[in-house]
Amino acid sequence: MKSISDVIEKHLKELIEASGAVEIKRVELAEAFRCVPSQINYVIQTRFTVERGYLVESKRGGGGYIRIQKIRPAAASLLKEAYDAVGEAIDERRALDFVDRLQEGEELTSREAAMLRRLVSREVLALPVELRDRLRARLLKAAMLTLMAEGGEAHDV
Template sequence: MGQMTADNMSDCIEQYLKAILTKDKHIEIKRASIAEQFDVVPSQINYVIKTRFTLQRGYLVESKRGGRGYIRIEQVAPGADDAYLRAMVASLGDLTTSSQADEVLDCLMQKGLLTKHEQSLIGALLSTEALTFGNVQKANALRTRLLTQLLNRLRFESERG
């Protein structure tokens, strides 16, 4: 399958799942049955879910493997909610790239937790240019720590009302 075809198929799968989510707040799907429906390998379904149904885009994904396995996708209302911000921190992992940080900042701006100006300033501080000091892993680890501090500060502010 050519790259263009794979991308188009990913778009179709994403649109299909989002259409279902407009009716229900969450869905449970079987990876194999969706793959069969779209005539793709199951890993294509994993790819779509991993890249297009992220917490930063307003989705919580839970996956259970095995014979009765399923993937549950739930729309969440991102915002200054403590549970959402804690989940954002947990989703960072240990090493955050500049583009991942930009996605988080964009989400925070879209949800009204940062102004466009604040997003731009923080983005500059977390950029590859700002954090280049010879070791990409250390830069990504530092970016994660800085983003975690920002998210925890937003949690603290949301608790204080």
């Protein structure tokens, strides 16, 4: 007999297979499988990792959700490494280096790279430095999430 974790994993994978991503509410899923919400957390944390080819995003609060997306295999390593390295804030030079690296790795077309370079530029982000660097990091991460999502459809950061 399969464990409840196996059954939950199979269910989520079927949903992801059908649409490329799934958005769930932990409590609702726990009720459907008659288990505690921490069981859902366990399944997501152990079976839907970047190493296994999944991107997990969560939003807490009353309207909170957990979104699980399949990562394009070829892009996973380079993009995950770049995503983690960006951090909470990034200066223009480092951001442009990341864009160049993604273009060299053929994760961005020349047009996409040019657009992203312009978006992270000092001229476009005409804000105080501390805000500008944080916004630049969020923009880069949003772009990378889109690139990591299978089919190129990521959602809000």
